[in-house]
Amino acid sequence: MQIRDDRLDALAQENDRRIVLLVLDGLGGLPREPGGRTELESARTPNLDAAAAAGECGLHLPVGYGVAPGSAPGHLALFGYDPLDVPVGRGVVAALGIGFPLQDGDVAARLNFATSDAAGRITDRRAGRIATEVCAELCALLDGLELAGAELFVRPVKDYRAVAVLRGPGLSDRIADTDPQRTGAPALAPRALEPAAGPTVRIIADFLKQARERLAGRRPANDLLLRGFAVRPALPPLHLRFAMRGVAIAVYPDYKGVSRLAGMDVIDRLGDLDQQMAALAGAWPGAHRFFFVHHKYTDSAGEDGDFDAKVAEIERVDAALPAILALAPDVLIVTGDHSTPAVARTHTEHPVPFLIRAAAGRPDAVREFGERACAAGAWGVVPANALLPIATGYAGKRRRFGA
C-alpha cells in the first residue's frame, strides 16, 4: 500500500532548505496493561509534544496493512521507497553497514562465528559472543582464501558477527542459509535455490571447508554459519529522486548500510546521541540537505520487553530534540521505522506515530506526541513512503505539477 508515483520524482528541484528525519527505532508501542498508556504515551516528552503541537501528526504503515517490517524495509519506506520493490538481503545490509564497497554482482552473506563439537554439531550459534577484536583476527585468517571461481572478502562487523563477500562472474545469491537456527544440529551444507546457483554453491562449499580447517582449535569460534546471501538491489538514489544529498547520522552498522543503499553518505565512528548531535551540527553547513538521525535503543528496549527502559530512551531523545531545533531545520520529521512494543518483544504490524514540523506546514489539533494523539492527526494513516514526499513538498523541493 505504499505510494508508487515515480513520475513525481521529475518534479524534484534543489534548494538550500534542510530536512531532518529523526528515527526512534521501533517507536510504536502498546499499553503495558489493557486501557493503559503506551511507552510513548507514558514518556515525559515536553519537546516532542511541543513539536507535535506546532506541527502535523498521523500514523504510518511501513510496508502494508498487517505486516511487521524488518529494519531495512522500515527505513527504505521512510526514505521514500516501496520496500516490496527493493528486496534487501541481510548480507547486503551487513556489508554496506561496515562500508564494504559492494560491486554489482557481488554476493554478500552475514557470517556468524559459532562453536561446534567434535561431531560437528553446533553448540553455540554465537561462539560465546566473542569480542570484536577476536572476530577481526579470525576474519583476517579467512579473508582472501583462494577459491576457484571467485574472490573472497571476510570482514568483521561486531562481536561474533562478520560479513563474507564473493566476487566473480556469474554468481547467484539464490542460496539457502547454512544456519540450522538451533544448537545440537550440524551447520547445513549450502544449497542452491535455483539451478543456476550450482557453481556458486560449490565455491561456498570450498570456502566453508577451508575456513573450518583454519578455525580448527580456535574454540569457541571453531565454526561458522552463513545466512542472508544477497546481491545489492538497484534502486534510484535519493539525491536523484528528491534533489537533495542525504547523510546518515547513525551508530549501528545496519542503518548505515541501508542509508548507503539509498545513495546517502554516512558519518562514521559515532558512539552515542551526544556525538550524533555534534555530528549533525558539524554537517549542517555542508552540502547535505537531508539529515537522517537514528536512535537504536528504543527498539532494543522493546525487544528486551523492558517497557520502562523504552520510556527512558524516548525521554533521552526528547532531551536531545532542542539541539536539533536549534539548527532551525525547515522540516523535521520524528517517527519510528516500525513498532516494537515492549509487551510484544518484537517488531509488530501496528501503525507508527509521526510528526512533521515545518514552517510551511499546516498545524493540526494534536497537542502531544503519542499513538492515540497521532491517530487523531490531520494525516490519518498514510504509507510510510509518503512522509519524505510531504517533507520535500514543505521544503519547496518539488515543482508545481502541471500548468
Next chain:
Amino acid sequence: MQIRDDRLDALAQENDRRIVLLVLDGLGGLPREPGGRTELESARTPNLDAAAAAGECGLHLPVGYGVAPGSAPGHLALFGYDPLDVPVGRGVVAALGIGFPLQDGDVAARLNFATSDAAGRITDRRAGRIATEVCAELCALLDGLELAGAELFVRPVKDYRAVAVLRGPGLSDRIADTDPQRTGAPALAPRALEPAAGPTVRIIADFLKQARERLAGRRPANDLLLRGFAVRPALPPLHLRFAMRGVAIAVYPDYKGVSRLAGMDVIDRLGDLDQQMAALAGAWPGAHRFFFVHHKYTDSAGEDGDFDAKVAEIERVDAALPAILALAPDVLIVTGDHSTPAVARTHTEHPVPFLIRAAAGRPDAVREFGERACAAGAWGVVPANALLPIATGYAGKRRRFGA
C-alpha cells in the same frame, strides 16, 4: 482503491488463532432526517459499543470512492480481494449459492420465472412469487432439455428464482440479459455482446423456445427471464492467500456462493441467527480458522426503507454478540459489506463502519459503534480489502517482511 500487494501473500503462515468476520449486510446508514442519527447510531448496542471501545475503528470502502457495491463485490473485498479484479456475474453467485458444482467454462445465469400474457408481454417479473416447491417442479420440467451444442442444468433457488447452467465446448458469457426490467414488454431475445458469443446465443434461444413450450399453461409461471450470464472467475483461494481455512455461516444462498468462490467451506441448512451461533460454536474446535457470519436482514430492512426494522435487526445482532465473544476469538471484525440506508432503499456508496477487536490490537479512543464514531477511529477510511490483512497480522498469521 483496494490494496493489491499479492506479494505479501508469501508472508502467510498457519497458526491456531481464530478470526471471526461478522457482517451485518448493508450496515452503513444515513440519518432519517438532517442532523439525526443513522440506524446504527440509533440502535441500542451495548455489546457492539463495548467491542468498539476495546478495539480499533474506522470506515471502509468496498470498491472505491463513490461506488455503490453489489453484494458479491462487497464480500469479496471483505475476503481480501480487489473486486475490480474479480468480476462475478449474478449467475455464478446463484449457482455457487445452491452448491451447484460449476466447472471451468460453464455459463451460469439467474433464471426468474415470470408471467406473460397471450401476446408474450411480461405481466409479472416474479410469477406471483410462486413457492419454492412449485419452482422446483418447474425446474425439473426444464432440467436436461436436449440442446444442440450444450448440456443444460436448471435448479431451483428460492421462490421464483432459479439457476440455468450451460456446459459445453466454446461457450461465451458475453450475452445480454433477456429481462426487460419492466412489465408490459416482452422478454428480450438473447443477444451476443461479442461476435464469439453467437453460437451460445443460438443455444440459449433454443432453450428459451423449448422452455416456453413446456411452461405453456403453467400460469403464473408460464415464462422465464435470464440475466447475469457468467463463467466462474479464477481467483486464488483464501486458504492459500492467508494460510487459514474459512467457513461461511450464512443463511442466504448468495453469500454461500461468494464464500465458495473464495475457496471457503459452507455450513448448510441454517435458518436464523440462533442456528448460526450454534453452528459457529459447533465449528469452532474444527480445522477452520476464519469464520464468516452473515446477517442478511439489516440489508433487507434498508431496501424496504424501514428505518426502525433496520435498527431492530442491528439490535438483534448486538444481542447475539456475547455468544461469539464467549468463544474468545483472537480477532473479531464487525462490519457491513456496503451501506443500505433506509432513506435510500438501495445499496449506496457511503463508507461502512467497522471495528476490529483483537488481543494484539491497539485500542483507539472510539467508545461506541456508529458511523461518526468510527470516522474518528484510528484507521480513518481504508480499503475494505485491508481488513483481513490487518486481522491476519494481529492473529500472527503473517511473517515479518525483510531483514
